[in-house]
Amino acid sequence: MDPSRVRPADALAELGRIRLAEVELDKVLHRVAELANQSIPGCAYVSVTLTHAGTARTAAATAELARELDEWQYRYDQGPCLDASASAESLLVPDMAGEQRWAGWVARARAAGVGSSLSIGLPIQEAVTGALNLYGVAAHAFDAEAIAVAEDFAAYAAVALANAHLYDSTATLARQMRDAMRSRAVIEQAKGIIMGQRRCSPDEAFAVLAKLSQDSNRKVRDVAEAMVAAVDTDR
CATH class of the missing domain: 3.30.450.40 (GAF domain)
Incomplete structure:
Protein backbone atom coordinates (compact mmCIF):
# COMPACT_ATOMS: atom_id res chain seq x y z
CA MET A 1 0.00 0.00 0.00
CA LEU A 173 -20.47 33.86 20.88
CA ALA A 174 -18.83 33.29 24.28
CA ARG A 175 -15.86 35.47 23.28
CA GLN A 176 -18.21 38.19 22.04
CA MET A 177 -20.17 38.09 25.29
CA ARG A 178 -16.97 38.32 27.35
CA ASP A 179 -15.80 41.26 25.24
CA ALA A 180 -19.18 42.95 25.61
CA MET A 181 -19.10 42.49 29.39
CA ARG A 182 -15.56 43.91 29.59
CA SER A 183 -16.58 46.85 27.38
CA ARG A 184 -19.63 47.54 29.52
CA ALA A 185 -17.54 47.44 32.71
CA VAL A 186 -14.96 49.94 31.47
CA ILE A 187 -17.67 52.22 30.06
CA GLU A 188 -19.42 52.20 33.44
CA GLN A 189 -16.11 53.11 35.11
CA ALA A 190 -15.58 56.00 32.71
CA LYS A 191 -19.15 57.21 33.28
CA GLY A 192 -18.48 57.18 37.01
CA ILE A 193 -15.37 59.31 36.49
CA ILE A 194 -17.29 61.83 34.39
CA MET A 195 -20.18 61.93 36.89
CA GLY A 196 -17.72 62.65 39.70
CA GLN A 197 -15.96 65.36 37.74
CA ARG A 198 -19.05 67.09 36.29
CA ARG A 199 -21.71 66.27 38.89
CA CYS A 200 -23.97 64.97 36.10
CA SER A 201 -26.38 62.08 35.59
CA PRO A 202 -25.41 58.68 34.07
CA ASP A 203 -27.14 59.60 30.78
CA GLU A 204 -25.29 62.91 30.61
CA ALA A 205 -22.01 61.13 31.34
CA PHE A 206 -22.58 58.68 28.51
CA ALA A 207 -23.42 61.58 26.18
CA VAL A 208 -20.01 63.08 27.02
CA LEU A 209 -18.33 59.76 26.20
CA ALA A 210 -20.24 59.48 22.94
CA LYS A 211 -19.23 63.03 21.94
CA LEU A 212 -15.56 62.29 22.71
CA SER A 213 -15.84 59.11 20.66
CA GLN A 214 -17.30 60.97 17.70
CA ASP A 215 -14.81 63.85 17.87
CA SER A 216 -11.79 61.52 18.09
CA ASN A 217 -13.13 58.91 15.64
CA ARG A 218 -12.59 56.16 18.19
CA LYS A 219 -14.90 53.54 19.68
CA VAL A 220 -16.67 54.48 22.92
CA ARG A 221 -14.92 51.54 24.60
CA ASP A 222 -11.49 52.81 23.54
CA VAL A 223 -12.25 56.32 24.81
CA ALA A 224 -13.46 54.84 28.11
CA GLU A 225 -10.34 52.66 28.48
CA ALA A 226 -8.07 55.68 27.87
CA MET A 227 -9.98 57.73 30.45
CA VAL A 228 -9.80 54.97 33.10
CA ALA A 229 -6.10 54.40 32.38
CA ALA A 230 -5.38 58.13 32.73
CA VAL A 231 -7.10 58.27 36.13
CA ASP A 232 -5.21 55.18 37.32
CA THR A 233 -1.91 56.78 36.25
CA ASP A 234 -2.69 59.97 38.17
CA ARG A 235 -3.29 58.06 41.41
Missing part, protein backbone atom coordinates in the same frame (compact mmCIF):
# COMPACT_ATOMS: atom_id res chain seq x y z
CA ASP A 2 1.24 3.49 -0.89
CA PRO A 3 2.47 5.03 2.41
CA SER A 4 0.71 8.29 1.51
CA ARG A 5 -2.63 6.47 1.38
CA VAL A 6 -4.97 5.98 4.34
CA ARG A 7 -7.40 3.10 4.68
CA PRO A 8 -11.03 4.35 4.55
CA ALA A 9 -11.77 2.80 7.95
CA ASP A 10 -8.79 4.61 9.48
CA ALA A 11 -9.91 7.91 7.92
CA LEU A 12 -13.39 7.53 9.42
CA ALA A 13 -11.89 6.65 12.79
CA GLU A 14 -9.74 9.79 12.73
CA LEU A 15 -12.76 11.96 11.91
CA GLY A 16 -14.49 10.52 14.96
CA ARG A 17 -11.52 11.27 17.20
CA ILE A 18 -11.28 14.99 16.45
CA ARG A 19 -11.35 16.90 19.75
CA LEU A 20 -13.22 20.11 19.03
CA ALA A 21 -11.83 21.95 22.04
CA GLU A 22 -8.32 21.46 20.67
CA VAL A 23 -8.84 21.94 16.92
CA GLU A 24 -10.00 25.10 15.15
CA LEU A 25 -12.72 24.87 12.50
CA ASP A 26 -10.32 25.75 9.66
CA LYS A 27 -7.99 22.93 10.72
CA VAL A 28 -10.89 20.46 10.81
CA LEU A 29 -11.85 21.49 7.28
CA HIS A 30 -8.31 21.08 5.98
CA ARG A 31 -7.95 17.68 7.66
CA VAL A 32 -11.24 16.54 6.11
CA ALA A 33 -9.90 17.47 2.66
CA GLU A 34 -6.56 15.73 3.29
CA LEU A 35 -8.15 12.54 4.59
CA ALA A 36 -10.55 12.40 1.64
CA ASN A 37 -7.65 12.81 -0.77
CA GLN A 38 -5.68 10.05 0.96
CA SER A 39 -8.47 7.53 1.46
CA ILE A 40 -10.90 7.77 -1.48
CA PRO A 41 -9.77 5.86 -4.59
CA GLY A 42 -9.35 7.92 -7.75
CA CYS A 43 -8.83 11.29 -6.02
CA ALA A 44 -6.19 13.62 -7.36
CA TYR A 45 -7.46 16.80 -5.69
CA VAL A 46 -10.10 17.55 -3.05
CA SER A 47 -11.88 20.68 -1.88
CA VAL A 48 -14.61 21.51 0.61
CA THR A 49 -17.28 24.06 -0.31
CA LEU A 50 -19.29 25.85 2.38
CA THR A 51 -22.41 27.81 1.53
CA HIS A 52 -23.98 30.32 3.91
CA ALA A 53 -26.64 32.96 3.21
CA GLY A 54 -26.38 32.29 -0.50
CA THR A 55 -22.61 32.78 -0.63
CA ALA A 56 -20.28 29.89 -1.41
CA ARG A 57 -16.58 29.66 -0.63
CA THR A 58 -13.88 27.03 -0.70
CA ALA A 59 -13.01 26.47 2.94
CA ALA A 60 -10.24 23.94 2.28
CA ALA A 61 -8.41 22.48 -0.71
CA THR A 62 -5.53 20.07 -1.23
CA ALA A 63 -4.41 21.84 -4.41
CA GLU A 64 -4.79 25.27 -5.96
CA LEU A 65 -6.36 23.70 -9.06
CA ALA A 66 -9.28 22.40 -6.98
CA ARG A 67 -9.78 25.87 -5.52
CA GLU A 68 -9.69 27.45 -8.98
CA LEU A 69 -12.28 25.02 -10.36
CA ASP A 70 -14.55 25.73 -7.38
CA GLU A 71 -14.17 29.49 -7.69
CA TRP A 72 -15.09 29.35 -11.39
CA GLN A 73 -18.41 27.84 -10.29
CA TYR A 74 -19.00 30.56 -7.70
CA ARG A 75 -18.18 33.29 -10.22
CA TYR A 76 -20.59 32.00 -12.88
CA ASP A 77 -23.13 30.45 -10.46
CA GLN A 78 -23.09 27.03 -12.07
CA GLY A 79 -21.40 23.71 -11.45
CA PRO A 80 -21.63 20.40 -9.59
CA CYS A 81 -20.31 21.60 -6.22
CA LEU A 82 -23.00 24.29 -6.03
CA ASP A 83 -25.76 21.89 -7.07
CA ALA A 84 -24.55 19.20 -4.65
CA SER A 85 -24.41 21.74 -1.83
CA ALA A 86 -27.96 22.91 -2.56
CA SER A 87 -29.46 19.43 -2.96
CA ALA A 88 -27.32 17.44 -0.46
CA GLU A 89 -26.97 14.82 -3.20
CA SER A 90 -24.02 13.19 -4.98
CA LEU A 91 -23.25 14.49 -8.46
CA LEU A 92 -20.87 12.45 -10.60
CA VAL A 93 -19.20 13.63 -13.79
CA PRO A 94 -17.80 10.32 -15.06
CA ASP A 95 -16.14 11.76 -18.15
CA MET A 96 -15.63 15.48 -18.77
CA ALA A 97 -15.40 14.79 -22.51
CA GLY A 98 -19.01 13.59 -22.63
CA GLU A 99 -20.57 15.84 -19.99
CA GLN A 100 -23.45 18.05 -21.20
CA ARG A 101 -24.21 19.88 -17.94
CA TRP A 102 -22.32 23.01 -16.89
CA ALA A 103 -20.64 23.39 -20.29
CA GLY A 104 -18.42 26.34 -19.36
CA TRP A 105 -17.11 24.72 -16.21
CA VAL A 106 -16.54 21.38 -17.95
CA ALA A 107 -14.45 23.11 -20.61
CA ARG A 108 -12.38 24.79 -17.90
CA ALA A 109 -11.89 21.49 -16.05
CA ARG A 110 -10.84 19.65 -19.22
CA ALA A 111 -8.36 22.40 -20.08
CA ALA A 112 -6.86 21.98 -16.59
CA GLY A 113 -6.38 18.24 -17.11
CA VAL A 114 -9.30 16.99 -15.00
CA GLY A 115 -11.09 13.99 -16.48
CA SER A 116 -13.84 13.36 -13.92
CA SER A 117 -15.31 14.66 -10.69
CA LEU A 118 -17.60 13.73 -7.83
CA SER A 119 -19.32 16.28 -5.56
CA ILE A 120 -21.20 15.06 -2.49
CA GLY A 121 -23.56 17.32 -0.54
CA LEU A 122 -22.78 17.99 3.13
CA PRO A 123 -25.86 19.00 5.15
CA ILE A 124 -23.93 20.67 7.95
CA GLN A 125 -26.57 22.89 9.56
CA GLU A 126 -29.82 24.55 8.58
CA ALA A 127 -28.04 27.77 7.67
CA VAL A 128 -24.80 26.20 6.44
CA THR A 129 -24.50 23.58 3.71
CA GLY A 130 -21.54 22.36 1.74
CA ALA A 131 -20.03 19.85 -0.62
CA LEU A 132 -17.05 17.54 -0.67
CA ASN A 133 -15.53 17.90 -4.14
CA LEU A 134 -13.30 15.17 -5.56
CA TYR A 135 -11.37 15.67 -8.79
CA GLY A 136 -9.81 12.86 -10.83
CA VAL A 137 -7.19 13.18 -13.56
CA ALA A 138 -8.52 10.28 -15.63
CA ALA A 139 -12.02 9.79 -16.97
CA HIS A 140 -14.09 7.32 -14.92
CA ALA A 141 -11.76 7.76 -11.94
CA PHE A 142 -14.62 7.06 -9.53
CA ASP A 143 -16.16 3.62 -9.86
CA ALA A 144 -19.05 2.28 -7.78
CA GLU A 145 -16.73 1.24 -4.95
CA ALA A 146 -15.04 4.66 -4.85
CA ILE A 147 -18.42 6.41 -4.79
CA ALA A 148 -19.58 4.23 -1.87
CA VAL A 149 -16.37 5.01 0.05
CA ALA A 150 -16.75 8.72 -0.73
CA GLU A 151 -20.37 8.82 0.44
CA ASP A 152 -19.51 7.03 3.69
CA PHE A 153 -16.65 9.47 4.24
CA ALA A 154 -18.89 12.46 3.48
CA ALA A 155 -21.48 11.27 6.01
CA TYR A 156 -18.84 11.14 8.76
CA ALA A 157 -17.32 14.41 7.60
CA ALA A 158 -20.70 16.15 7.70
CA VAL A 159 -21.14 15.17 11.35
CA ALA A 160 -17.61 16.28 12.23
CA LEU A 161 -18.07 19.60 10.42
CA ALA A 162 -21.50 20.21 11.95
CA ASN A 163 -20.07 19.63 15.43
CA ALA A 164 -17.00 21.76 14.68
CA HIS A 165 -19.12 24.57 13.25
CA LEU A 166 -21.45 24.49 16.25
CA TYR A 167 -18.50 24.49 18.65
CA ASP A 168 -16.83 27.34 16.75
CA SER A 169 -20.06 29.38 16.72
CA THR A 170 -20.59 28.79 20.44
CA ALA A 171 -16.98 29.69 21.26
CA THR A 172 -17.25 32.85 19.12
Whole structure:
Protein backbone atom coordinates (compact mmCIF):
# COMPACT_ATOMS: atom_id res chain seq x y z
CA MET A 1 0.00 0.00 0.00
CA ASP A 2 1.24 3.49 -0.89
CA PRO A 3 2.47 5.03 2.41
CA SER A 4 0.71 8.29 1.51
CA ARG A 5 -2.63 6.47 1.38
CA VAL A 6 -4.97 5.98 4.34
CA ARG A 7 -7.40 3.10 4.68
CA PRO A 8 -11.03 4.35 4.55
CA ALA A 9 -11.77 2.80 7.95
CA ASP A 10 -8.79 4.61 9.48
CA ALA A 11 -9.91 7.91 7.92
CA LEU A 12 -13.39 7.53 9.42
CA ALA A 13 -11.89 6.65 12.79
CA GLU A 14 -9.74 9.79 12.73
CA LEU A 15 -12.76 11.96 11.91
CA GLY A 16 -14.49 10.52 14.96
CA ARG A 17 -11.52 11.27 17.20
CA ILE A 18 -11.28 14.99 16.45
CA ARG A 19 -11.35 16.90 19.75
CA LEU A 20 -13.22 20.11 19.03
CA ALA A 21 -11.83 21.95 22.04
CA GLU A 22 -8.32 21.46 20.67
CA VAL A 23 -8.84 21.94 16.92
CA GLU A 24 -10.00 25.10 15.15
CA LEU A 25 -12.72 24.87 12.50
CA ASP A 26 -10.32 25.75 9.66
CA LYS A 27 -7.99 22.93 10.72
CA VAL A 28 -10.89 20.46 10.81
CA LEU A 29 -11.85 21.49 7.28
CA HIS A 30 -8.31 21.08 5.98
CA ARG A 31 -7.95 17.68 7.66
CA VAL A 32 -11.24 16.54 6.11
CA ALA A 33 -9.90 17.47 2.66
CA GLU A 34 -6.56 15.73 3.29
CA LEU A 35 -8.15 12.54 4.59
CA ALA A 36 -10.55 12.40 1.64
CA ASN A 37 -7.65 12.81 -0.77
CA GLN A 38 -5.68 10.05 0.96
CA SER A 39 -8.47 7.53 1.46
CA ILE A 40 -10.90 7.77 -1.48
CA PRO A 41 -9.77 5.86 -4.59
CA GLY A 42 -9.35 7.92 -7.75
CA CYS A 43 -8.83 11.29 -6.02
CA ALA A 44 -6.19 13.62 -7.36
CA TYR A 45 -7.46 16.80 -5.69
CA VAL A 46 -10.10 17.55 -3.05
CA SER A 47 -11.88 20.68 -1.88
CA VAL A 48 -14.61 21.51 0.61
CA THR A 49 -17.28 24.06 -0.31
CA LEU A 50 -19.29 25.85 2.38
CA THR A 51 -22.41 27.81 1.53
CA HIS A 52 -23.98 30.32 3.91
CA ALA A 53 -26.64 32.96 3.21
CA GLY A 54 -26.38 32.29 -0.50
CA THR A 55 -22.61 32.78 -0.63
CA ALA A 56 -20.28 29.89 -1.41
CA ARG A 57 -16.58 29.66 -0.63
CA THR A 58 -13.88 27.03 -0.70
CA ALA A 59 -13.01 26.47 2.94
CA ALA A 60 -10.24 23.94 2.28
CA ALA A 61 -8.41 22.48 -0.71
CA THR A 62 -5.53 20.07 -1.23
CA ALA A 63 -4.41 21.84 -4.41
CA GLU A 64 -4.79 25.27 -5.96
CA LEU A 65 -6.36 23.70 -9.06
CA ALA A 66 -9.28 22.40 -6.98
CA ARG A 67 -9.78 25.87 -5.52
CA GLU A 68 -9.69 27.45 -8.98
CA LEU A 69 -12.28 25.02 -10.36
CA ASP A 70 -14.55 25.73 -7.38
CA GLU A 71 -14.17 29.49 -7.69
CA TRP A 72 -15.09 29.35 -11.39
CA GLN A 73 -18.41 27.84 -10.29
CA TYR A 74 -19.00 30.56 -7.70
CA ARG A 75 -18.18 33.29 -10.22
CA TYR A 76 -20.59 32.00 -12.88
CA ASP A 77 -23.13 30.45 -10.46
CA GLN A 78 -23.09 27.03 -12.07
CA GLY A 79 -21.40 23.71 -11.45
CA PRO A 80 -21.63 20.40 -9.59
CA CYS A 81 -20.31 21.60 -6.22
CA LEU A 82 -23.00 24.29 -6.03
CA ASP A 83 -25.76 21.89 -7.07
CA ALA A 84 -24.55 19.20 -4.65
CA SER A 85 -24.41 21.74 -1.83
CA ALA A 86 -27.96 22.91 -2.56
CA SER A 87 -29.46 19.43 -2.96
CA ALA A 88 -27.32 17.44 -0.46
CA GLU A 89 -26.97 14.82 -3.20
CA SER A 90 -24.02 13.19 -4.98
CA LEU A 91 -23.25 14.49 -8.46
CA LEU A 92 -20.87 12.45 -10.60
CA VAL A 93 -19.20 13.63 -13.79
CA PRO A 94 -17.80 10.32 -15.06
CA ASP A 95 -16.14 11.76 -18.15
CA MET A 96 -15.63 15.48 -18.77
CA ALA A 97 -15.40 14.79 -22.51
CA GLY A 98 -19.01 13.59 -22.63
CA GLU A 99 -20.57 15.84 -19.99
CA GLN A 100 -23.45 18.05 -21.20
CA ARG A 101 -24.21 19.88 -17.94
CA TRP A 102 -22.32 23.01 -16.89
CA ALA A 103 -20.64 23.39 -20.29
CA GLY A 104 -18.42 26.34 -19.36
CA TRP A 105 -17.11 24.72 -16.21
CA VAL A 106 -16.54 21.38 -17.95
CA ALA A 107 -14.45 23.11 -20.61
CA ARG A 108 -12.38 24.79 -17.90
CA ALA A 109 -11.89 21.49 -16.05
CA ARG A 110 -10.84 19.65 -19.22
CA ALA A 111 -8.36 22.40 -20.08
CA ALA A 112 -6.86 21.98 -16.59
CA GLY A 113 -6.38 18.24 -17.11
CA VAL A 114 -9.30 16.99 -15.00
CA GLY A 115 -11.09 13.99 -16.48
CA SER A 116 -13.84 13.36 -13.92
CA SER A 117 -15.31 14.66 -10.69
CA LEU A 118 -17.60 13.73 -7.83
CA SER A 119 -19.32 16.28 -5.56
CA ILE A 120 -21.20 15.06 -2.49
CA GLY A 121 -23.56 17.32 -0.54
CA LEU A 122 -22.78 17.99 3.13
CA PRO A 123 -25.86 19.00 5.15
CA ILE A 124 -23.93 20.67 7.95
CA GLN A 125 -26.57 22.89 9.56
CA GLU A 126 -29.82 24.55 8.58
CA ALA A 127 -28.04 27.77 7.67
CA VAL A 128 -24.80 26.20 6.44
CA THR A 129 -24.50 23.58 3.71
CA GLY A 130 -21.54 22.36 1.74
CA ALA A 131 -20.03 19.85 -0.62
CA LEU A 132 -17.05 17.54 -0.67
CA ASN A 133 -15.53 17.90 -4.14
CA LEU A 134 -13.30 15.17 -5.56
CA TYR A 135 -11.37 15.67 -8.79
CA GLY A 136 -9.81 12.86 -10.83
CA VAL A 137 -7.19 13.18 -13.56
CA ALA A 138 -8.52 10.28 -15.63
CA ALA A 139 -12.02 9.79 -16.97
CA HIS A 140 -14.09 7.32 -14.92
CA ALA A 141 -11.76 7.76 -11.94
CA PHE A 142 -14.62 7.06 -9.53
CA ASP A 143 -16.16 3.62 -9.86
CA ALA A 144 -19.05 2.28 -7.78
CA GLU A 145 -16.73 1.24 -4.95
CA ALA A 146 -15.04 4.66 -4.85
CA ILE A 147 -18.42 6.41 -4.79
CA ALA A 148 -19.58 4.23 -1.87
CA VAL A 149 -16.37 5.01 0.05
CA ALA A 150 -16.75 8.72 -0.73
CA GLU A 151 -20.37 8.82 0.44
CA ASP A 152 -19.51 7.03 3.69
CA PHE A 153 -16.65 9.47 4.24
CA ALA A 154 -18.89 12.46 3.48
CA ALA A 155 -21.48 11.27 6.01
CA TYR A 156 -18.84 11.14 8.76
CA ALA A 157 -17.32 14.41 7.60
CA ALA A 158 -20.70 16.15 7.70
CA VAL A 159 -21.14 15.17 11.35
CA ALA A 160 -17.61 16.28 12.23
CA LEU A 161 -18.07 19.60 10.42
CA ALA A 162 -21.50 20.21 11.95
CA ASN A 163 -20.07 19.63 15.43
CA ALA A 164 -17.00 21.76 14.68
CA HIS A 165 -19.12 24.57 13.25
CA LEU A 166 -21.45 24.49 16.25
CA TYR A 167 -18.50 24.49 18.65
CA ASP A 168 -16.83 27.34 16.75
CA SER A 169 -20.06 29.38 16.72
CA THR A 170 -20.59 28.79 20.44
CA ALA A 171 -16.98 29.69 21.26
CA THR A 172 -17.25 32.85 19.12
CA LEU A 173 -20.47 33.86 20.88
CA ALA A 174 -18.83 33.29 24.28
CA ARG A 175 -15.86 35.47 23.28
CA GLN A 176 -18.21 38.19 22.04
CA MET A 177 -20.17 38.09 25.29
CA ARG A 178 -16.97 38.32 27.35
CA ASP A 179 -15.80 41.26 25.24
CA ALA A 180 -19.18 42.95 25.61
CA MET A 181 -19.10 42.49 29.39
CA ARG A 182 -15.56 43.91 29.59
CA SER A 183 -16.58 46.85 27.38
CA ARG A 184 -19.63 47.54 29.52
CA ALA A 185 -17.54 47.44 32.71
CA VAL A 186 -14.96 49.94 31.47
CA ILE A 187 -17.67 52.22 30.06
CA GLU A 188 -19.42 52.20 33.44
CA GLN A 189 -16.11 53.11 35.11
CA ALA A 190 -15.58 56.00 32.71
CA LYS A 191 -19.15 57.21 33.28
CA GLY A 192 -18.48 57.18 37.01
CA ILE A 193 -15.37 59.31 36.49
CA ILE A 194 -17.29 61.83 34.39
CA MET A 195 -20.18 61.93 36.89
CA GLY A 196 -17.72 62.65 39.70
CA GLN A 197 -15.96 65.36 37.74
CA ARG A 198 -19.05 67.09 36.29
CA ARG A 199 -21.71 66.27 38.89
CA CYS A 200 -23.97 64.97 36.10
CA SER A 201 -26.38 62.08 35.59
CA PRO A 202 -25.41 58.68 34.07
CA ASP A 203 -27.14 59.60 30.78
CA GLU A 204 -25.29 62.91 30.61
CA ALA A 205 -22.01 61.13 31.34
CA PHE A 206 -22.58 58.68 28.51
CA ALA A 207 -23.42 61.58 26.18
CA VAL A 208 -20.01 63.08 27.02
CA LEU A 209 -18.33 59.76 26.20
CA ALA A 210 -20.24 59.48 22.94
CA LYS A 211 -19.23 63.03 21.94
CA LEU A 212 -15.56 62.29 22.71
CA SER A 213 -15.84 59.11 20.66
CA GLN A 214 -17.30 60.97 17.70
CA ASP A 215 -14.81 63.85 17.87
CA SER A 216 -11.79 61.52 18.09
CA ASN A 217 -13.13 58.91 15.64
CA ARG A 218 -12.59 56.16 18.19
CA LYS A 219 -14.90 53.54 19.68
CA VAL A 220 -16.67 54.48 22.92
CA ARG A 221 -14.92 51.54 24.60
CA ASP A 222 -11.49 52.81 23.54
CA VAL A 223 -12.25 56.32 24.81
CA ALA A 224 -13.46 54.84 28.11
CA GLU A 225 -10.34 52.66 28.48
CA ALA A 226 -8.07 55.68 27.87
CA MET A 227 -9.98 57.73 30.45
CA VAL A 228 -9.80 54.97 33.10
CA ALA A 229 -6.10 54.40 32.38
CA ALA A 230 -5.38 58.13 32.73
CA VAL A 231 -7.10 58.27 36.13
CA ASP A 232 -5.21 55.18 37.32
CA THR A 233 -1.91 56.78 36.25
CA ASP A 234 -2.69 59.97 38.17
CA ARG A 235 -3.29 58.06 41.41
